[in-house]
Amino acid sequence: MEQILRPIYQERASSPETLGVILLEKRTDGDPVTDTFDEILLIITSNNDIPIYTKHYTEGTGKAAMHVISEKQLRKWLLLGTKRKVVDWLFYGKIYFDRNEFVEKLKEELKEYPFHGRRVKMGLELSKLVRTYMEGKSFFDRKDFMDSYHHAVQSLHHLARLAIIESGLSPEVTVWSQVKKLDPAIYKLYEELILSEEPIEKRLELMFLASEFFIHNRTVDGARHILDIMSAKSNWTIQELHEHEELRMYSINLEVLIEFLVDKGLIEIVKSESKNEFVFHRDYSVKLSQ
Incomplete structure (x- = not known):
């Protein structure tokens, strides 16, 4: 040919x-x-x-x-x-x-990764990780274990990619071969989820517990891109965040990431008056300690 x-x-x-x-x-x-x-x-x-x-x-x-x-x-x-x-x-x-x-x-x-580019990639993977983890956990709590398993595998894939990007490398098609060398603990978690002979409910329970630790340790670095952008001014409406040129890339995962960072204390809610005296606008600001 x-x-x-x-x-x-x-x-x-x-x-x-x-x-x-x-x-x-x-x-x-x-x-x-x-x-x-x-x-x-x-x-x-x-x-x-x-x-x-x-x-x-x-x-x-x-x-x-x-x-x-x-x-x-x-x-x-x-x-x-x-x-x-x-x-x-x-x-x-x-x-x-x-x-x-x-x-x-x-x-x-691609080998060297400009620092800004790495931050964007980490932010995008974190947003996907948070969504799939939360959806998987929701299915698990409702005892829909097969649907939960599907989302659990997806969330581990995003966690693996996040770990690869964090190390300064580019995720390849063979992500798990890379992760096995770079972060054996994540690889082991994935292996136990898909290969363990434990009942699926037990495997999922252990996976979600362990994933909380991995996500927690990567939240600040993974969110650095969006936090840096939001630090440019005192507070943002959700529409302003959606319209920001770089944050548009987060697409449907932007709002779930914002709420996740609010829960983690990295972003705080700012109330502002609306036309209705009983209802406030809900704006967002980077916490000063960040």
């Missing part, structure tokens, strides 16, 4: 808008990292008019996918962590074209 694709990526490389061309070959049959394709051709472009453009190719029994991704879209994926396989494409693919070492510099950025 590589010979078939060569004229395609050579043509793309000749465009002044092309920043990099990467080719990734499958490692095993049905490899999910390549979406089961034999090869992935990733082309990064400076043209942001079309964030994503995809084509599929076939030759004999082989198949390949070409993804033309704008730099803006790529950086958004990397920041939000919504396309984890793209990290694998960047690190394990073969670079065929690299304008002004764009790809190599991007890979170095």
Whole structure:
């Protein structure tokens, strides 16, 4: 397939808008990292008019996918962590074209993690962790153990990613292989949840108790991004928080994170008068000790 694709990526490389061309070959049959394709051709472009453009190719029994991704879209994926396989494409693919070492510099950025970028990622993972943990605990309290188990696994996945980001690395598709080396205690908790022969109710009870400790220890660092933003002024309405450019990334998890940080004493409630003398507006402020 590589010979078939060569004229395609050579043509793309000749465009002044092309920043990099990467080719990734499958490692095993049905490899999910390549979406089961034999090869992935990733082309990064400076043209942001079309964030994503995809084509599929076939030759004999082989198949390949070409993804033309704008730099803006790529950086958004990397920041939000919504396309984890793209990290694998960047690190394990073969670079065929690299304008002004764009790809190599991007890979170095991912390795070194600009501090601000790490804080954003930690905040996003904390918000997802809090939501899945709370939903799982709610199902557990109602004795809906299978639904609770589903959310418990999700929350441990977010906890694992948070631990990886905290260490300065980028979460890969093989998150648990990374965590086993970086934080064996979290790996052990995950292992006990899915492999233990204890009744599911007992496994979930132990998982939720232990997770409280792990979440507590990472709350301040995980919330540093949102706390830094909120420190810019004395108090915020919830609408102002939703409209802030960076906090928009938290999406549906923003409010549950705010309430979680209120409970933890990191954010305090500020009451302000409304048109109704019996009802107050509920605004938010970073606690001064922070």
